[in-house]
Amino acid sequence: MDESVFYIAEGAPGDKHSQESFAAAASSHSSQQHASFRQADAPLNGAVLTGTGQGERLIAASKGKALLTVWSWGKEGSDQKIPVPEEMKCLASCGQPDLGQTSSSHTVPSFRVPWLLAAGSKSGKLYVWELASGNLLCVKDAHYQEIATIEFSRCGTYLVTAGHDARCMVWKTLDLISAYTKDEHATKPYYSITDNTLPVMTVQLSLAGLANDLRLYTGSRDGTVRIYDVATRTLVTTFVLNHPVESLAVDPASRAIYAGLNNGLVRTIELYKVQNSVLEPVGGNKKIVTVDHDPELKHTFVHHQQRMAGGADAPVAVTQVKMSFDATNIISGDSLGRVFASNVVTRQVVKAFAPCNSPISRIYVDTCPVESVNASLGSTKNDKKHRLIPQLKRVLVSNDPIEHLLYLEIPNGEDEDEDFEAWLAKKSEEELEFRNLSTINTTVKEVPRAGEVGELQEKLEKVAQAYEELRGKHAELIEEHTKLLSE
Template identity: 25%
Template sequence: MGGMATPLEVVVSADAGSQLWNLTVFDLHSGSSLLSYRGGNSAARSLTVLRGEFLLSAQLGKNYINVWEIQRKDQLQQKIVCPGMVTCLTASPDGVFLAAGVGEALHLWEVSTGKLLCVLSRHYQDITCIKFTDDGSHFVSGGKDNLALVWNLWGVIQLDTSQTPEPRHVLSRHSLPITDLHCGCMGAQARVATASLDQTVKVWELSSGELLLSVLFDVEIMSVTCDPCEYFLFCGGSDGNIFQLSLCSQSLLRERSFQSDSEGNQVLKGHGNMVTCLSVSMDGTLLLSGSHDETVRVWDIQSKQSIRCLAHKGPVTNAVIMPAPANMFLPDSRPAVPLLRFSRHLHTTEDEGGEAGEVCVRPALHAQKEEETYLQKAEHLYTLMTAVTDRSVCGDGESTKVHVAELKEEVQILKKVNRELYEFSSQLLTKPT
C-alpha cells in the first residue's frame, strides 16, 4: 500500500470480459486501482462479502460460486458447487446465512456448518436478485416471473419440513420481469424498491406489502438503489440514463410518470449503454454506476456531475461501494473461521446426529461466546443481592431475612420454569416426525 492510509470505503467491480482477473478494487476518492482478485468472471448481482473475511461471487453462466479469502487476491480459495446455474447471490448482514438463486429456486445455507437449510420454490422463473434487510430479519427475492417475494428468515428456517414455506408477502404489481431491487434501512419497517422491464420502479412497505409508489419511465429500468437517508431513488435505464427520483416531492400521486423538474427529479447523463448496477456511498454524497458500455462511473450527487470514469474490459456485471474490510489490506491476516464445505442437498444422511429433516441453527462460530443461561443469571443476581443485604446494617435485619426468603422463592420458581422448559423442548425434539 506504500504508506497510504487504508480507505474507509472502496469500489469493488467486475465485468464479463476480463481475462486476467475477476474483481477489481478501486479507491473511491482517487479512482486508483488497489487490488484485483484472479479467477473466472462474476455473474451479475452475485458479488457479496462474508463477515469481512471472504469475497464470494457466482461464476458467470456456471453452477458454482467462487470464494476468495479477502486478503489473498492471487488465488481462488474454493468453489461452492450448486445444483444448477447461480443467477444471484447474497449473504445476510451478520454473515450467518448465504442465499442464492439457482434457477427459479432459492437456496439458503447456514455458513458456519455449510448446511443447506431450505430450498424455496415459489418463483415460476429464474430469480434475478435477492436482498436482506439491514437487520437480517427478512429477505426479498425478485424474479423473471414479475414477482417479488418477501420472506421472514426465521419463519423459513424453523419450519417443520413437511410444510411448504410461504412468503410473508407476494408483491405482484409488475407486468414484466424484475431486474433489481433495493432494501432500505430500518429492518422489518424498511421500504423496498423494485425495478422492472415494464418501465416502472415501485416502492413498497415491507411490513404490510403495500404499494406506496409507482413511477413510470420511458425506458426499461435495469437497476435501482437509494441514498442512506432515502431522499432519492436512483434508477438505471436501459438507454444509459440514470434517473434521480425525489422521494420528498410534493406530488401525492401514488402512480406518476417521471419528469425532470426543480423538485430534485433529475437525469444523470454519461453512460452509452444500459446501467446494470448502482450504489451510494455511506455519507450519501457519491453515486457509483456500472454499465454495459464497459465503464464504472462515480457521480457527485449534489452537482449531478460524473467526476470519475473507470474503464473496464467488458460489460460491467457488478459495481458496489463497500466499507473496506480490515483484512483486505493486511497480507498476513487469515479468516478467523474457515469456510466448511457447503452441502448441495437438503438434510443428507451425512448430517451428524439429529433426526432427518430436523433443522438446528447454531449461532455463527464467530458469535459463539459462552452465554450464561437465564438460570445462571438469576443465581448470579441472587448471590450478588444476598452479599449486599448480608452486609446491610439497616434496621434489625428482619427485612433482610424477608428479602432473602423472597429471592430464594424466586430462584425456586425459575428452576421450576427452567425444568418445565427443558422437559417441553425434550419432548419436542424426541417427538417422532
C-alpha cells in the same frame, strides 16, 4: 476512513481473453487500489462481498456452471470452488443476527463468515445455506422462471426475490430456515407482488432500522419504479418512465431514487418537491406518477451514453447503481464494463475506475479504516485466523434442534488481550448458573462469629418487641373505631 468501491464483471466465457477478467476494490476519493481478484466474474447480481479488510471474502457464482468460487481479501487467486445443486444466477448474504444486548459475553470476530447465504437459481428455486456449518436450510420453488435478484433487509427480517416471471416475493427469513422453526410448511411468502408485466430486474430495501418502517423499491423492464410498504403490504407509489429500468439506488434519507435505464441514462426521481414554499411528498395513496421528459438534463446523468461513428447512440445499459456513504455521489456501472463516480448535484463524473471487458454485474460501496485495506498493498502478513468455508450441503438439514451443530470460535491465547484461562473460568461460572434450575441461591457464605451472633439476636428481640407494641396499638384503634360506629 476511506470509501471503497468494489465491482465485478460478468465475463465472456467464449472470449479468448476471458482469463483477463478481474474484480477490483478501489478508493472513490483517491487513486489507491485496495484489492484485486484475478479470473473473477459473475452473472448479474451473482456476487457477494462480505466486507472490506483482512479476513473478508468474495463469493461469486460461475456463469454456466453449478459452482461457487470464493476469494479472500488481499489474495488475488481463488481459495475454494464449491459445487452447488444447479447453476446459480444471484446471491445475497445476511450477517450475524443482532440480539439487541448491550453487553455480550463474547466478541464476534471480524473474520467470521456471514450467517446465511441465499442463492437464486436459473430454474427459479431459492436456496438458503448456513455458511458456518454448510447446512442447507431451505429449498423453495419461489419463481416460475429465472430469479434475477435477491436482497436481505438490513435487519435480516425479510428476504426479497424478484425474477423474469415479473413477480416479486417478500419472505420472512425465519419462515425459510426450517432448522429453527417447528412448522416445516411455514414457507409461504409474506407478500406476493404481481403488479409488473415484464421482468423485475432490481429491488432495493430502505435502510430503516425498524421492520415496521421498511420500504421496498422495485424496478422493472416495463418502465416502472414502484414503492411498497412492507409492514402493511400495500403499494405506495408507481413511477412510469420512458425506458426499461435495469438498476436502482435509493438515497439513504429517502429524498430521491436513481434509476439506471437501458439507454445509458441514470434518471433522478425526486420523492419531494417544493409546492407553494412547502416541501410536499410526491405520490402516495397508490398514485401513478409519470416522470416527465427532461430535455434540459436537469435530473439526468448522461455520462454512460456513447456515440457511434454515424452519430447514433451505442446500445448501453446501466446495470448497477449505488450510493456513496454521504449520498453526495452515485457509483454506476454499464454494459460496456465502465464504472463512474458522479456528483449528484452537478451530475459530473468525479472519478472513472479501471474498466472491465464485459458488463458490470455487481457493485458494493463500503466505508473502511485505511489500515484495514492495506493487505493488498504489499503486506505479506499471514492471516492466522482465516478459515475455509465448509462445503455446502446438497440435502436439507434436519429440523430437530438437537441435531443442529453450533460453531464457536474460542481465543487461542496468541493475542495479548486474550486470556484463555480467564475465558475458561468465565465459562465454568456460566455453566454453574445454567445448571441451577431452581430459584435458590446456592452460594456458600461464611458463618458469623459468636459476638456477631449476640448482636444479631439483640437486634431481632428489639424488632420483635416493636412489632408487638405496634400490633397492640392497632388492636386498640380497631376497638375505638367499633365503639364509634355503634354509637
